[in-house]
Amino acid sequence: MAIREEELYRKNKFPIGWDGKTLKQMRMEIDEISRATGHYAGLKELPFKEAEPIRYEKIFSKLRGGVVHARETAKKVAASPIVEQEGELCFTLYTPEGDSIVTSTGIIIHVGTMGAAIKYMIKNDYEDNPGIEDGDIFCNNDCQIGNVHPCDVHTIVPIFYDGELIGWVGGVTHVIDVGATAPGSMTVGPVTRYDDGYQVACRKIGANDTLFKDWLIESQRSVRTTKYWLLDERTRLAGCHMIRDLVLDIVNEEGIEAYKQFIREVIEDGRRGFINQVKTLLIPGRYRQVSFVDVPYKNLDVPPYAKVDTIMHAPTEVIVHKDGKFEIDFEGVNRWGWHSYNATPVSITSGIWVMMSQTLIPNDRVNDGAYYASQFDLPYGSWLNPDDIRTAHSYAWHFLVSAWSPLWRALSRNYFARGYLEEVNAGNANTSNWLQGGGYNQFNENHAVNSFESAAEGVGASAVRDGISHAAAIWNPEGDMGDMEIWELAEPLIYLGRSIKPNTGGYGKYRGGSGYETLRLVYGAKDWTMFFMGNGYISSDCGLMGGYPAASGYRFEAHGTDIKERIEKRLPIPTGGDPDPDNPQYETVMNAKEVVRDKQSITTETIFENYDLYLNYLRGGPGFGDPLERKPHMIEADLNEGHLLPRFAESVYGAVVYQDETGTYKVDVEKTAQRRQEKRRERLKRGVPVKEWMKQEREKIINKEASVQVQHMYASSFGLSEKFFNEFKSFWSLPADWVLKEEELDMPTFGVKIKRN
């Protein structure tokens, strides 16, 4: 009986794609013809654009203006400061097959992630079950289907015209909590998918433009911050419906055939535009670079198999092909791990465009055309393409932003060689620290926090000027530190200081932008925990062309302080920054049962009582050029504005400095020139010919003299890539029988699956 009913149901259903096709058929056709012709949808010509360029541009402008407008309007529906203050949302319009046509401003990494979710629904026959109808609402935040990390929640709505699916619109917001093992949107602590929180796998959550009651109940019972969750969802839905209305208006005005032709041509146009940009700004060739992130988990409160000190390894080779095709090869990248920083292929391929839209394609034509003009090589089994569904992703950005940073160096070598010096950027800061945690807040509500102060790190230096200080973050083109007053409303954490962090921007002829730090006092909280999320033992980038990397990290926290008593007695308390952590000052104006100052900059939940302190240090950007070429007046400004501790003026810049009668720092230009000559002589004296140094280093490798975390990084890269292993051995002229395997190291090896024979 049940089978008959199903057959009847199928017979009465018509495919919702164009010309009586199913969505699956449409997807396959687009893939095949694009692959066969090298042009999106087989469009060797752009007849609409060529015949009616003004009409074509008018449609584009209406759509682009509409999606940006929808974002700006929807933003005001949100309550979460992450969305409302930092603009952590984005809307994108898609073809029926899930290819992006046009996107709003904002966190445009989701151009690809929502597209991946739509493609997943198509692949899994959602057209048949649960059905795709006008007025339906879908939700996804599952990383392995199409997401960066679970806190980026998608709302996806189909657009129908005359019974036919003509596209989709997706909206995404970064929500404050998804019910993971610890509070906060990007929790540190999950080491498997099952710790990552509430995961919604492309689920139909509404029909007839109305959210299902069971969805509303379940979703709000699954997260800590129910009000924010609800308002964020309304934000996404409002924006999606605005864009759906806009598309239908355009179809009514221009005709459905014109719209269908337009959405094909605009993607092919995007592909051509990207190649044109490549040929305008780059140089054919190969560019190599690398970055690292420390994963100090040995002593962390995580399951025993995750107690491993290791290092993320992200080597990249950018290949600019003769025909303008752009390729990024991650060969040599190491294995995924039991931590929260694994990434998915779509987060890499799509996330790159967040960066590119700030440099190579700085315009509004970001759509899947650029994707069709590019190639990504993402080794299976690595941290950016895990071969195991168990992986955790809650803080995927930790690795992602660090892996992208060296790509700036690749692009910048191109820009520098072509004379486009204004585009040169030495890299981006490691985006941290993220202050996160939760408990009961000052309003006695179950709450979670994720301070997006981290959207304002130091920018990398350019070839023309210093990087901008405390200004931006690579993943958010609208980076902003947010108003302190808003964060104090959102978090039971009072500001005792917000200031520039000296010596954090990488030194150079032009230095990286400095980071900054904020000192927070816990106040009005109950059952409150927080954790630290940043790099500590490693700086996750090099400098460029003689510039130094940005400083690495550390953490400061104080528990059981006497600050309450000191306030009552009107005694001094810690305020301002921690400018020289080697000479701590906070401790001179407080007593505490426990003060932590160390390089362990990733932690899991720690209990914080009221009047405890937390230092939120946001990192600087890398530098450009030899520091001995820095102009004296720039060093004076660094000293007087707090970007540089005086004792480093000489050791880094070779500057001879003094203070005048007002206490202002001055650089003695003549003595500095002499001192710099001496420093050059010192370099020649201490410098070793590279080939001689290589002999010493080779001996260390043969004898396996390196810390276990360094060896583990290499072993896990060797395990995935024979090519990387052979190149390594060849470079160091290692004996043929030299091997290094994870199993020989004194640490748990859960998850080692892919092995070279």
Next chain:
Amino acid sequence: MSDLTVYDRKTIEELIDGTIEFYKLKEMLSNFKDRDRFDKYISILQERVPWDDPILLPAGLHLYIVQKPDGQRIVKCDCGHEFCDYRDNWKLHALIHVRDTEEKMAELYPKLLAPDPQWQVIREYYCPNCATQLEVEAVTPWYPVIKDFEPDIDTFYTEWLQKPLPGSKG
């Protein structure tokens, strides 16, 4: 790219010298790129170096790939030091100083802001003649010396710029 965007030689010189006025720089970032930038840029650089080998491509701050009279293409520092064939890695012919102890790191950063040498070292590459610091790598111990840049100069000139290579007879 637009044919309409053109900057005078002085502007490009200001860009190279880092003296360009902020709003001019901002406009340059926002505007379409100028088609003749490469020619102007190379001619200014060529005028400034104390040697006559034609510059094919800048390979970094102070570094150039130049055309030698015998047809070789080599990497050359603006001080005149010649490193190697452009297909080789110039860093292998440089001087190196590795900061692999806390003491060496402490010359650069406060201790708590420095990378930990058990995790990462800093390698400084100097020109053996003028001692300019030409590149810095922050890598794990054992890391192979990175070959940063391998340009396809012929395709760039003949197909992308559609012009003969400097110093060639074509």
